[in-house]
Each structure stands twice: as structure tokens, then as C-alpha cells.
Amino acid sequence: MLEVQDLRKRFGDKVALDGVGFAVQPGEMFGFVGANGAGKTTTMRIVMGVLQADSGEVRIEGRALTGEDRRRFGYMPEERGLYQKMNVADQIEYFSRLHGMSATAARAATAELIERLGLTERRASAVEALSLGNQQRVQLAVALVHSPSVLVLDEPFSGLDPLAVDALAEVLKDRSASGVPVIFSSHQLDLVERLCDSVGIISAGRMVASGPVDELRDSEGRSVLKVVVRGAAPGWADGLRGQVTTDGGRDVLTVEDGDDQEILRTAVRAGTVEQFGRQRPTLAEIFREAVA
Numbered sequence: 001m002l003e004v005q006d007l008r009k010r011f012g013d014k015v016a017l018d019g020v021g022f023a024v025q026p027g028e029m030f031g032f033v034g035a036n037g038a039g040k041t042t043t044m045r046i047v048m049g050v051l052q053a054d055s056g057e058v059r060i061e062g063r064a065l066t067g068e069d070r071r072r073f074g075y076m077p078e079e080r081g082l083y084q085k086m087n088v089a090d091q092i093e094y095f096s097r098l099h100g101m102s103a104t105a106a107r108a109a110t111a112e113l114i115e116r117l118g119l120t121e122r123r124a125s126a127v128e129a130l131s132l133g134n135q136q137r138v139q140l141a142v143a144l145v146h147s148p149s150v151l152v153l154d155e156p157f158s159g160l161d162p163l164a165v166d167a168l169a170e171v172l173k174d175r176s177a178s179g180v181p182v183i184f185s186s187h188q189l190d191l192v193e194r195l196c197d198s199v200g201i202i203s204a205g206r207m208v209a210s211g212p213v214d215e216l217r218d219s220e221g222r223s224v225l226k227v228v229v230r231g232a233a234p235g236w237a238d239g240l241r242g243q244v245t246t247d248g249g250r251d252v253l254t255v256e257d258g259d260d261q262e263i264l265r266t267a268v269r270a271g272t273v274e275q276f277g278r279q280r281p282t283l284a285e286i287f288r289e290a291v292a
């Protein structure tokens with residue numbers, strides 16, 4: 001398990017991190033979300049040892065992280081760094097050799113990632129000749145090629161087209177299923193909701209919510225009742241404490257609390273009920289509430 005404990009960091013007067021903590025289990029995919037400037041990159045840099053925390057600790061398997069541990073991590077930094085003139089295959093292979101892989105293993109791992117990340121046709125191109133999205137794929141291959149023990153990825157999905165997003169999501173799911181803790185930051189909350197087991201929401205350097213995505217979405221008082229009614233007379237829902245909007249000639253009533261069965265009876269009397277059920281909030285809704 002990778003544990004981030006009570007990290008604090010200032011830059012001059014600016015408090016960037018004010019007690020950030022979370023844990024990522026082996027085999028767990030952890031989505032790190034927060035507004036611009038919230039502290040995600042700073043946290044990940046501290047995890048990777050690129051920055052020193054003022055206080056707090058990063059632990060693995062119950063002990064403080066060492067440089068040796070970090071060398072086995074895979075990291076995609078915010079400031080991307082590739083050799084512009086080197087071709088794609090040579091580049092990925094070069095980084096895998098830096099991580100101590102044999103030439104044969106490096107070649108095999110490079111070939112696999114080139115194929116999985118959709119770079120086959122560009123394998124002989126220099127990085128500088130690639131589109132930004134393809135450069136990003138190479139950067140990801142470099143972070144993944146040495147079969148890291150932990151993955152720390154700063155906005156790995158930004159700038160990727162939907163096919164590349166799917167390809168990367170599959171690779172990350174495979175790595176996580178093989179027992180690797182995966183942390184990635186993203187502003188694409190639908191993607192985080194779909195992919196991650198757990199999330200941490202950071203706001204102004206503090207964790208404002210964290211835990212399994214399902215638990216956050218299921219927690220009490222968070223679901224809303226949604227009723228879609230066709231052909232109801234205006235004002236039919238006036239006695240219910242909810243909001244009515246119209247969508248394609250139907251009334252859509254959302255109610256946060258109330259007697260579900262009573263609401264259903266009222267809706268049935270008013271018109272044709274096309275939909276009735278409780279809806280869990282999306283991660284995007286939880287995020288907005290948490291950082292408000």
C-alpha cells in the first residue's frame with residue numbers, strides 16, 4: 001500500500017499543501033481531482049521525490065519511501081520530457097534501458113507498448129514530428145515500459161483523442177489488476193468515475209473528500225428522486241418539494257427528500273409516468289459540492 005500522510009508544503013507565503021493524505025492499495029486505481037492550483041502536481045512531485053515536503057511522509061508497505069523504491073516507480077510528470085530528435089521506438093527502449101532492463105526485454109516491452117498505445121505507424125518518427133497527442137502517448141509508454149511497481153501520472157489523459165483514452169485506460173486497468181497501485185490526476189471527472197476504484201478531491205491544498213467512488217456516490221442523503229411524466233397539467237407538482245424542468249414535452253421532477261410512494265401516486269394521477277427512480281450523484285456533482 002502507498003500512503004501519503006499529512007503532507008504540508010509552502011512556497012514562500014503560499015500554502016500549497018495543508019495536510020494532504022490518502023492511501024492507495026495494491027491493485028487500486030486512485031483518481032486525484034481538484035481545481036487548477038489545488039495541489040495535485042505538488043503532491044505527486046513529493047511522492048516522486050522531485051520536491052521535498054515541509055512535513056509529512058510518503059510510505060510504502062508501512063515504511064518510509066526510499067530512492068530505491070522510487071526508481072521502480074513509473075512517473076509521468078506535468079512537464080513532459082522527451083528527446084525531440086530521437087525516434088519513438090529508440091526513445092522508449094532508451095528509457096527502459098535506463099531502468100536497467102536487458103536489451104531483449106526492453107525491445108519486447110517497447111514493441112508491446114507501441115502496439116497497445118497505437119503508435120505502430122509512428123514508431124520510426126522523430127518525436128518532434130509527432131502531433132501533441134502522439135507525443136503524449138510516447139510519454140506514457142516511457143512511464144510504463146519498465147513494469148513499474150507504482151504508477152504516478154500527472155494528467156495522463158489530457159490531450160488524447162477518444163481512441164487513445166480507451167487504449168490508455170485498458171493499459172492502466174491491466175497494470176492495476178496485476179497489483180500495481182495507480183495514481184493519476186485528471187480534470188475529466190466522467191473518466192475518473194468510470195475508471196477509478198477510489199478518488200481524492202483536493203481543494204486549496206486540503207483533501208475535502210476521499211474514498212471509494214461507490215461509497216461517495218451512495219452516501220446517505222446524496223441521491224435524488226427523478227420522475228419523468230408526460231401529459232401532466234401545469235402545476236401538478238406544486239405540492240411536492242421538488243424542481244420541475246421540461247425536456248421534450250415531458251416534465252422532469254427532481255426531489256431531494258420526501259415520501260417516494262406519495263410522490264409516485266401524485267405523478268400517476270397527473271399523467272403518464274415514463275421514469276421513476278432514485279439517481280446517485282455523479283462524481284462531477286460530488287466534486288462541485290465538495291469544493292464549493
Ligand SMILES: Nc1ncnc2c1ncn2[C@@H]1O[C@H](COP(=O)(O)OP(=O)(O)OP(=O)(O)O)[C@@H](O)[C@H]1O
Binds near residue numbers: 016042
Ligand atoms: N515552484 C513553485 N513556486 C511557487 N508556487 C508554486 C510552485 N509550484 C506550485 N506552486 C503553487 O502551489 C499551488 C498548487 O499548485 P499545483 O501545481 O500543485 O496545482 P495543481 O492541482 O496541480 O493544478 P493544475 O490542475 O492547474 O495542474 C498553486 O497555487 C501554485 O501556484
